[in-house]
Amino acid sequence: MHIAVLNGPNLNLLGEREPDVYGRATLREVETATRERARALGVECSWTQTNHEGELVEAIQGLRGRADGAVINAAAFTHTSLAVRDALLAVRVPFVEVHLSNIFAREPERRHSLLADLAVGVVTGFGAESYRLGLEGLVKHLASRDGR
Numbered sequence: 001m002h003i004a005v006l007n008g009p010n011l012n013l014l015g016e017r018e019p020d021v022y023g024r025a026t027l028r029e030v031e032t033a034t035r036e037r038a039r040a041l042g043v044e045c046s047w048t049q050t051n052h053e054g055e056l057v058e059a060i061q062g063l064r065g066r067a068d069g070a071v072i073n074a075a076a077f078t079h080t081s082l083a084v085r086d087a088l089l090a091v092r093v094p095f096v097e098v099h100l101s102n103i104f105a106r107e108p109e110r111r112h113s114l115l116a117d118l119a120v121g122v123v124t125g126f127g128a129e130s131y132r133l134g135l136e137g138l139v140k141h142l143a144s145r146d147g148r
């Protein structure tokens with residue numbers, strides 16, 4: 001099983017600023033922890049971060065036939081991008097939406113996701129742990145769907 005983890009804009013700054021909102025872990029540390037969990041679960045994991053909407057769209061298009069599922073933190077594009085939504089609708093790869101912060105406890109414009117209704121589930125507000133929880137939920141979902 002191959003799970004792709006996709007990260008959107010500004011997440012490369014993680015750990016450098018706004019630790020009260022996003023925690024102290026760097027994106028590299030979140031990646032390491034997520035890869036370790038993936039290895040323990042026996043799944044392959046790829047990791048991408050981009051600050052560009054078109055690159056995120058292309059990364060999603062590239063999931064077809066390559067990944068069994070995806071863990072996606074589209075960051076601000078979660079709230080704004082019909083292009084990211086359309087790419088997810090096109091590829092129909094099962095995904096879990098994750099967020100470090102609890103988007104429902106933040107400004108009104110962050111409380112709506114253009115992606116969530118397409119997701120298997122959403123994990124929001126557990127800091128770096130959101131990625132691990134999202135990965136575990138997705139792997140269980142895929143395994144039970146495939147009768148494993």
Ligand code: CA2
Nearest residue numbers: 010011013014017075076099100101110
């Ligand atoms: O809580 C999340 O994971 C978010 O997806 C993070 C996005 C934000 O736009 C979403 O509403 C919620 C922002 C990622 C930017 O991360 C930064 C980290 C450190 C310093 C500045 C930005």
